[in-house]
Amino acid sequence: MSKKRLWITRRLSDATLERAERDYDTVVNHEDEPGSAADLIAASAEFDAIIPCHSEHLSADVVAQFSDRLKIVANHSVGVDHCDLPALKKRGIVVTNTPDVLSDATAELAMLLMLGAARHAVAGDRIVRSGAWDSWSPAFMVGKQVTGARLGIVGMGRVGKAFAAKARGFDMEIHYFNRSELPPDQAQGATYHDNIESLLGVADFLSLHCPATPETTNLMNADRFALLPKGAVVVNTARGALVDEAALLDAIKTGDVSAAGLDCFQTEPGGNPAFANHENIFMLPHIGSATRQTRDAMGFRALDNLDAYFAGKTPKDVL
Ligand code: DGY
Numbered sequence: 001m002s003k004k005r006l007w008i009t010r011r012l013s014d015a016t017l018e019r020a021e022r023d024y025d026t027v028v029n030h031e032d033e034p035g036s037a038a039d040l041i042a043a044s045a046e047f048d049a050i051i052p053c054h055s056e057h058l059s060a061d062v063v064a065q066f067s068d069r070l071k072i073v074a075n076h077s078v079g080v081d082h083c084d085l086p087a088l089k090k091r092g093i094v095v096t097n098t099p100d101v102l103s104d105a106t107a108e109l110a111m112l113l114m115l116g117a118a119r120h121a122v123a124g125d126r127i128v129r130s131g132a133w134d135s136w137s138p139a140f141m142v143g144k145q146v147t148g149a150r151l152g153i154v155g156m157g158r159v160g161k162a163f164a165a166k167a168r169g170f171d172m173e174i175h176y177f178n179r180s181e182l183p184p185d186q187a188q189g190a191t192y193h194d195n196i197e198s199l200l201g202v203a204d205f206l207s208l209h210c211p212a213t214p215e216t217t218n219l220m221n222a223d224r225f226a227l228l229p230k231g232a233v234v235v236n237t238a239r240g241a242l243v244d245e246a247a248l249l250d251a252i253k254t255g256d257v258s259a260a261g262l263d264c265f266q267t268e269p270g271g272n273p274a275f276a277n278h279e280n281i282f283m284l285p286h287i288g289s290a291t292r293q294t295r296d297a298m299g300f301r302a303l304d305n306l307d308a309y310f311a312g313k314t315p316k317d318v319l
Contacts (some may be wrong), residue, residue: 002025003023003024003025004024004025004026004048004049004306004310005024005025005026005027005046005047005048005049005060006027006028006047006048006050006051006306007026007027007029007043007046007047007049007050007051007176008020008026008028008050008051009029009034009035009039009040009050009052009053009055009056010030010032010034010035010050010052010053010055010076011028011029011030011032012028012051012076012295012299013292013295013296013299014300015300016295016296016298016299016300016302016303017299019299019300019303020051020247020299020303023303023307023312024049024306027047034053034055034056034319035052035055035056035062037057037059037062040052040056040058040062040066040067041062041065041067041265043070044065044066044070044295045067045069045070045071046066046067046069047068047069047070048070048071048072048310049071049072049073049074049306049309050070050072050073050074050298050311051074051075051076051299051302051303051306052073052075052076052082053075053076053077054075054077054081054082055082056082057082058073058082058083058084058087058088059084059087060084060086063084063087063090063091063093064087064091066093068105070093071093071094072093072094072095072096072305072306072309072315073088073093073094073095073096074096074302074303074305074306074309074315075095075096075097075098075302076098076298076299076302077097077098077289077298078097078098078099078102078158078159078289079097079211079212079238079239080095080097080211080319081211081212081213081239081241082200085319093124093182094309094315095307095318095319096118096302096305096309096315096316096317096318096319097317097318097319098298098301098302099158099317100158100301101294101297101298101301102159102273102288102289102293102294102297102298103158103159103161103162104162105288105289105290105291105294106159106162106163106237106288106289107159107162107165107166108162108166108291109237109263109284109287109288110207110209110235110237110261110263110288111163111166111167112161112245112261112284113235113237113261113263113282113284113306114146114205114207114235114261114263115146116261116282117233117235117259117260117261117280117281117282118134118143118144118205118233118259119143119144119305120141120143120259120279120280121274121282122279122280122281123141123279123280124141126279127212129203130298130315131304140168144204144231144233144258144259146167146170146172146173146205147170147171147172148171148172148173149172149173149204149205150172150173150175150202150203150204150205151164151167151172151173151174151175151203151204151206151207152175152176152177152193152199152200152202152204152205152206152207152215153174153175153176153177153204153207153209154176154177154196154199154205154206154207154208154209154210154219155176155177155178155192155208155209155210155211155238156176156177156186156187156190156209157178157209157210158183158211159209159237159238160176160178160207161182161184161186163209164176164188164190164209165178165188172205172226173191174188174189174190174191175190175192175193175199175202175203176190176191176192176193176197176199176307177192177193177194177195177196177199178192179182179191181194181260184204185213190218196219196224197224197227200224200227200228201227201228201229202229203229203232204229204231204232205232205233205235206220206228206232206233206235207223207235207236207237208220208234208235208236208237208238208242208243209237209238210238210242211238211239212238212239212240212242216241216242217241217242218241218242218243218244218247219242219243220234220242220243220244220247220248221247222244222247222250222251225247225248225250225251225256225257226251226256228251228256228257230255231255231256231257231258232256232257232258233257233259233260233261234257234260234261234262235260235262236246236260236261236262236263236264237263237264237273237288238264239264240262240264240265240266240267240268241266242264242265243262245265245266245274245275249258249274249275249278251271252278252280253278256297258280259280259281259282259283260280260282261281261283262275262281262282262283262284263285263286263287264286264288265281265283266287267288268286269285271285299315301315304316305317
């Protein structure tokens, strides 16, 4: 039987590409530029399957122009806000994602951002690196301690739970808001809040771990930033759409939010240039899942989903 044709839109890990090329008639976008609408539409006529990343936008308009040849979109991401799921469903195209395998890597990055934001990582690095470090004082670069502080987690799914586990190692008091309360063996002593406002009131540190949906767009707006304890630290490793960036900037300027750690922005790539003047905003370019181990695991998970589909089974991560 001839191999199914697969288009891989970005340069995935070597191990992923090796396995894909062994099992599929694979074309890889080695230029590694995001696939455009035109690329996606053209690919739908030439390939049975696509492995895209969150950088490719499968909007309703693009999906409406897909050829009937394309059978499955096996995302190399857990987030699927770049896909219009109802439009894909309407076309009978199977969609999968890669949950679980990136939870630890993303939680590690959230920890880095939380600590870096709390302890002046940006300004401290700049001062030493530039040779401008010419004095020391007990009043110098005094930050906010995480040990014993209250951590508010919005979205206690896989990544939220992984982050809570790491934060327990810092003796943080964990609070969370989630659609439903977790059973005790999963909550591990974390305090449940059945509404976000109640959570925000206790969140000395706030970390966002929920998906971007129409309901969560601008979840953190001016009214909600105002509910945080004075000087709270805000961390976002989920999606830029969750944060009203103008409201965050205002809260940073007034000191209501003392620092932020951001891996995600409303505009990606690029970020928000207005944040650049504020060294208490510690920023990274959407690299939450970017470890070697996790990239292999994401690629393999996407291929596992394809293999299952073409073997006539239901893929594990079908949405
Ligand atoms: C994800 O998997 O959703 C990450 O943000 C990387 O795309």
